[in-house]
Amino acid sequence: MKRPIAMFVSFFVCAVLLAGCWSKKELTDLAVVIAVGLDKTKDGRYLASFQVVNPGNVAGALQRGGGAGGVPVSIYTSTGDTLVEASRKASKKLSRILYYAHTNLVVISEEVARQGLNGVFDAMERSHQFRTTARLVIAHGHSAKEVLSVLTPIDKISANQIIKTLEFSEMSWGQTINTDVWWAIRGLTSSGRNTVVTGVVIEGNPQQGKRQTNVQSSVPDARISLDGLALFKKDRLVRWVNGSTERGVLWVLDRIKQTNITIPWKGKKEAIAYRTMGVKTGLKVKLKNGQPSILVHIQTEGDISETYVPINLADYRLLFQLEKAIGRDIEREVKQAIETAQHEKTDVFGFGEAVHRADPLLWKRIKKEWDDRYFPHLRVTVKVDASIRRTGLRNTPYIK
Amino acid sequence: MLFQWGMGRQKKQINDGVKQEGPDHSGEAADVPQEPMSAELAVNLDIIRQTTGQSSDVVIRRFSLGQERQIKAAIVFVDGLVDEKHVYEFLLTPLLEASFPLSLTEKEWFPWIEQKLAAVGGVKHVVDWEHLFLELFSGETIILLDGVPSAVSASTKGGQYRAIEEPQTQIAVRGPREGFTESLRANTAMIRRRIKNPNLWLETMQIGTVTQTDVAIMYIKGIANDEVIEEVRARLRRIDTDSVLESGYIEQLIEDQTFTTFPTIYHTERPDVVAANLLEGRIAILIQGTPFILIVPALFIQFFQAVEDYYARFDIATALRFLRVLIFFLSLVAPSIYIAATTFHQEMIPTQLVIAIAAQREAVPFPAFVEALIMEVTFEILREAGIRLPRAVGQAVSIVGALVIGEVAINAGFVSSAMVIVVSLTAIASFATPSFAIAISARLIRFGLMFLAAMFGFYGIIMGLLVMILHLCSLRSFGMPYMSPLAPFISTNVGDTLFRIPTWMYRERPRLINQKNIIRQSGDQKPQPPAPTRREKEDGS
Numbered sequence: 050m051k052r053p054i055a056m057f058v059s060f061f062v063c064a065v066l067l068a069g070c071w072s073k074k075e076l077t078d079l080a081v082v083i084a085v086g087l088d089k090t091k092d093g094r095y096l097a098s099f100q101v102v103n104p105g106n107v108a109g110a111l112q113r114g115g116g117a118g119g120v121p122v123s124i125y126t127s128t129g130d131t132l133v134e135a136s137r138k139a140s141k142k143l144s145r146i147l148y149y150a151h152t153n154l155v156v157i158s159e160e161v162a163r164q165g166l167n168g169v170f171d172a173m174e175r176s177h178q179f180r181t182t183a184r185l186v187i188a189h190g191h192s193a194k195e196v197l198s199v200l201t202p203i204d205k206i207s208a209n210q211i212i213k214t215l216e217f218s219e220m221s222w223g224q225t226i227n228t229d230v231w232w233a234i235r236g237l238t239s240s241g242r243n244t245v246v247t248g249v250v251i252e253g254n255p256q257q258g259k260r261q262t263n264v265q266s267s268v269p270d271a272r273i274s275l276d277g278l279a280l281f282k283k284d285r286l287v288r289w290v291n292g293s294t295e296r297g298v299l300w301v302l303d304r305i306k307q308t309n310i311t312i313p314w315k316g317k318k319e320a321i322a323y324r325t326m327g328v329k330t331g332l333k334v335k336l337k338n339g340q341p342s343i344l345v346h347i348q349t350e351g352d353i354s355e356t357y358v359p360i361n362l363a364d365y366r367l368l369f370q371l372e373k374a375i376g377r378d379i380e381r382e383v384k385q386a387i388e389t390a391q392h393e394k395t396d397v398f399g400f401g402e403a404v405h406r407a408d409p410l411l412w413k414r415i416k417k418e419w420d421d422r423y424f425p426h427l428r429v430t431v432k433v434d435a436s437i438r439r440t441g442l443r444n445t446p447y448i449k
Numbered sequence: 450m451l452f453q454w455g456m457g458r459q460k461k462q463i464n465d466g467v468k469q470e471g472p473d474h475s476g477e478a479a480d481v482p483q484e485p486m487s488a489e490l491a492v493n494l495d496i497i498r499q500t501t502g503q504s505s506d507v508v509i510r511r512f513s514l515g516q517e518r519q520i521k522a523a524i525v526f527v528d529g530l531v532d533e534k535h536v537y538e539f540l541l542t543p544l545l546e547a548s549f550p551l552s553l554t555e556k557e558w559f560p561w562i563e564q565k566l567a568a569v570g571g572v573k574h575v576v577d578w579e580h581l582f583l584e585l586f587s588g589e590t591i592i593l594l595d596g597v598p599s600a601v602s603a604s605t606k607g608g609q610y611r612a613i614e615e616p617q618t619q620i621a622v623r624g625p626r627e628g629f630t631e632s633l634r635a636n637t638a639m640i641r642r643r644i645k646n647p648n649l650w651l652e653t654m655q656i657g658t659v660t661q662t663d664v665a666i667m668y669i670k671g672i673a674n675d676e677v678i679e680e681v682r683a684r685l686r687r688i689d690t691d692s693v694l695e696s697g698y699i700e701q702l703i704e705d706q707t708f709t710t711f712p713t714i715y716h717t718e719r720p721d722v723v724a725a726n727l728l729e730g731r732i733a734i735l736i737q738g739t740p741f742i743l744i745v746p747a748l749f750i751q752f753f754q755a756v757e758d759y760y761a762r763f764d765i766a767t768a769l770r771f772l773r774v775l776i777f778f779l780s781l782v783a784p785s786i787y788i789a790a791t792t793f794h795q796e797m798i799p800t801q802l803v804i805a806i807a808a809q810r811e812a813v814p815f816p817a818f819v820e821a822l823i824m825e826v827t828f829e830i831l832r833e834a835g836i837r838l839p840r841a842v843g844q845a846v847s848i849v850g851a852l853v854i855g856e857v858a859i860n861a862g863f864v865s866s867a868m869v870i871v872v873s874l875t876a877i878a879s880f881a882t883p884s885f886a887i888a889i890s891a892r893l894i895r896f897g898l899m900f901l902a903a904m905f906g907f908y909g910i911i912m913g914l915l916v917m918i919l920h921l922c923s924l925r926s927f928g929m930p931y932m933s934p935l936a937p938f939i940s941t942n943v944g945d946t947l948f949r950i951p952t953w954m955y956r957e958r959p960r961l962i963n964q965k966n967i968i969r970q971s972g973d974q975k976p977q978p979p980a981p982t983r984r985e986k987e988d989g990s
Contacts (some may be wrong), residue, residue: 060912060916072793073792073793073903074792074793074795075792075810075816075817076791076792076795076803076806076807076810076817077807077811077813079795079807081795081800081803081807083800102804102807104804104805104807104808104811105808105811107804107808148795150795150796151795151796151800151803151804153800178796180796206804
């Protein structure tokens with residue numbers, strides 16, 4: 050009988066001593082932080098805002114105990130010289146432990162972004178709870194705290210609203226980019242690529258947006274909307290771009306899935322709309338006398354989705370002409386984006402990485418001066434192959 | 450119970466004839482008179498009356514034999530155990546009508562009666578009291594003659610038994626409908642009807658000093674391993690107990706390892722299952738008075754094999770096998786995973802779900818472990834009540850049960866609805882496990898795993914499962930490793946474990962169970978469409 054007892058004891062001793070999971074915490078003791086916002090106070094310290102879920106008030110989880118009319122999230126703020134300090138300090142205001150494993154969104158204010166992000170992500174990457182897959186946006190025009198305070202009608206938790214908007218807007222409109230913390234860190238550490246991050250703005254009155262009445266109206270007083278793309282140089286935000294320039298960046302980054310392009314036809318501007326279905330962008334590096342140049346090759350397939358002019362779409366010669374026109378339009382967008390970036394001397398497209406792959410030895414020589422000396426004068430050729438696969442359920446429009 | 454895996458195997462104790470030589474338990478039992486039988490009928494009948502305490506169901510009927518000389522005689526039988534019509538028609542009538550020769554000596558009278566009673570199945574000469582009473586209470590009729598110091602027992606077994614019905618436990622949609630009954634003879638007949646082979650052997654013995662229960666070992670000579678048969682015989686002979694009322698008594702007295710929650714002996718109510726196991730070289734132990742027949746050696750995987758697997762096509766059977774293993778796993782760990790995930794590993798739950806669970810738990814005053822424990826225990830109480838209650842009250846239990854595990858419990862703030870789902874899932878899973886014996890062991894282990902999960906999270910669950918698997922690998926059933934053919938791995942037999950390969954591929958019987966006669970069928974059993982005729986070939990090309 051001695052052996053089984055010895056086994057039993059050793060098992061339990063092992064279990065107790067080796068337990069890596071001695072971190073029991075009941076769900077009711079946790080404050081699930083769904084989003085983190087970062088601002089700067091006037092004296093230059095961090096002002097961290099934590100959007101904490103109030104589970105009892107989230108729709109779908111409405112059971113007993115959930116007071117109808119309560120708000121689904123609550124914002125806690127605290128200041129600190131470092132993020133961890135701010136996070137720990139917040140415990141003075143919170144009855145629960147801040148829990149970051151479900152933090153899906155990081156909002157950084159424009160002010161912080163302009164001053165430099167360098168130190169910001171270390172704590173996020175180092176923490177075992179925090180996920181670097183959390184999405185990243187820059188608050189444009191308002192503070193991060195104000196952005197997180199706005200209550201949203203459909204996805205009750207505003208962080209979810211922003212995340213889903215990011216995801217689906219990139220997929221169907223292609224002017225914003227769905228980036229996460231990991232992508233930002235990659236941009237910060239790579240010498241051949243800079244980061245781009247989508248901006249988020251408040252449309253309306255942020256003071257009204259905090260109140261429950263905001264979600265009780267069919268036209269809320271304040272809405273959160275994605276707007277603009279922040280181009281970073283190293284860790285600093287240098288420029289906002291909007292509209293077609295914004296999309297030009299995404300064309301090069303090969304992030305476009307579906308979008309809509311309107312081209313002029315026979316003198317009429319905005320005449321025919323083309324919807325892309327599949328896009329593939331390739332970067333090719335050509336080296337001539339030790340000088341790299343880039344060929345951006347975009348292949349896109351899609352449908353005609355709308356026309357405002359009478360055109361016989363059954364005629365394939367016309368379709369070829371249309372394809373060329375679409376190609377020119379895309380080329381214009383891309384060139385515009387590249388020129389903007391070259392003007393700001395920030396390679397947000399990853400051209401440097403492409404050069405690195407094509408000629409590592411050359412890259413070793415030029416990488417230090419890439420952004421400031423080589424990239425602004427880089428010769429970039431854009432080639433677009435657009436093809437029309439379908440014209441929708443109709444050939445000739447009824448417009449005469 | 451989980452931690453017995455370090456313990457060495459028990460030493461074999463084969464001790465022949467203990468039953469006779471061992472301490473005398475028989476005194477408390479029958480008080481069978483030791484003196485020889487008397488020549489006088491009246492004395493013998495007195496002894497019978499006294500020994501049986503004048504029990505009213507022991508019928509003694511006196512009569513006279515022979516036309517010329519009146520010889521006093523008597524038949525003794527137990528009312529209800531014999532076929533009464535049989536006794537009067539084929540036993541009493543021929544004896545009364547026969548002329549009894551005067552010159553009959555003591556030695557000649559047995560053959561004479563045997564001849565007269567040709568219409569009766571079996572006739573035995575009984576010379577001592579012990580045998581006489583055994584025969585009497587087995588349902589035989591005893592014939593006593595005046596002047597003869599011995600008796601004759603004639604086979605008149607009969608009486609009421611439950612009819613052959615559909616088995617209550619292992620139900621199959623497709624497959625034979627008959628199940629075993631409490632009658633040993635009916636049971637052996639059901640097996641014999643399935644295997645018409647002289648090599649199907651049956652050995653009978655009596656176990657239980659008081660009950661003298663008939664126990665039979667059945668096996669197919671030539672397929673079953675002789676060493677295992679000898680081991681079964683030896684273990685049965687070792688039994689020295691007063692009573693055997695159900696196969697469970699025997700099971701617990703002959704199993705290899707007592708301190709385990711896992712059954713190492715298979716039991717079944719279905720004759721087709723017994724037949725199939727006999728054909729694989731296993732040995733069946735039949736016990737008078739129970740419809741549950743034991744099968745040894747039993748393997749872990751056997752408890753996941755439903756009889757219908759072999760009647761259904763292989764793809765379906767394989768899919769169901771996987772489902773059953775999943776079910777077993779669920780019934781083991783579902784509550785512990787809930788506990789571990791909600792108290793240790795919240796990051797593993799999708800965000801939306803963790804918020805939903807958190808919302809439900811807001812109003813629950815207990816920690817997740819206590820909550821799970823309350824629900825699991827409640828469910829076990831309900832199940833126990835459901836099984837034991839008279840049918841008429843059963844409905845009330847299910848109504849009240851729905852209140853306890855359901856909406857009302859949630860509204861009362863006792864438990865969260867996620868917990869109710871987990872408990873219900875566990876319950877359904879444990880009902881869906883094909884073998885009750887293995888489902889019940891999962892029930893016990895589940896609570897152990899819940900404790901570990903509450904203490905150490907997933908780490909504890911994994912440790913618990915690890916110990917369970919080690920323990921399983923250390924078990925043996927009549928010398929067979931319990932986890933074979935998975936551990937030790939026997940590639941030719943793996944086709945009938947998690948998978949169920951097509952029937953035509955079953956070339957071999959399970960190894961280890963029988964070593965010599967392993968080929969079951971020829972290797973070219975694959976069904977094929979008829980070869981194309983020459984004309985079809987030409988058309989095709």
